[in-house]
Amino acid sequence: MDNFISKINEIQNLIKNTAFLFYQQKNEMGYAQLGETLEALIVGVNELINYEKNEEDIEKKEKRINLVLSEAMKAIEVNDTILLSDILLFDLSDLIKDL
Numbered sequence: 001m002d003n004f005i006s007k008i009n010e011i012q013n014l015i016k017n018t019a020f021l022f023y024q025q026k027n028e029m030g031y032a033q034l035g036e037t038l039e040a041l042i043v044g045v046n047e048l049i050n051y052e053k054n055e056e057d058i059e060k061k062e063k064r065i066n067l068v069l070s071e072a073m074k075a076i077e078v079n080d081t082i083l084l085s086d087i088l089l090f091d092l093s094d095l096i097k098d099l
Helices: 002-023 027-051 055-077 081-097
Strands: none
Touching (some): 002 027, 027 055
């Protein structure tokens, strides 16, 4: 459990750092950091699946994460790094906190 909480905190820090890079218009660094953030998110979600016993809860959480990531992808497609930052910082970070 402590390891899972530590992983969640790490993911939240990565999300914040990534968002701040985009806010500062350091887009190349932001996209590089985004890759690391998404990798950590995948690991965290996999740990959640192993930890969580209620499959219905897992499905709900996965759907919420996928919805937020879809919105982030739309922001990337239109090259709107400020919107991407907002999605990461306010939507994804809050969602991760609730895991």
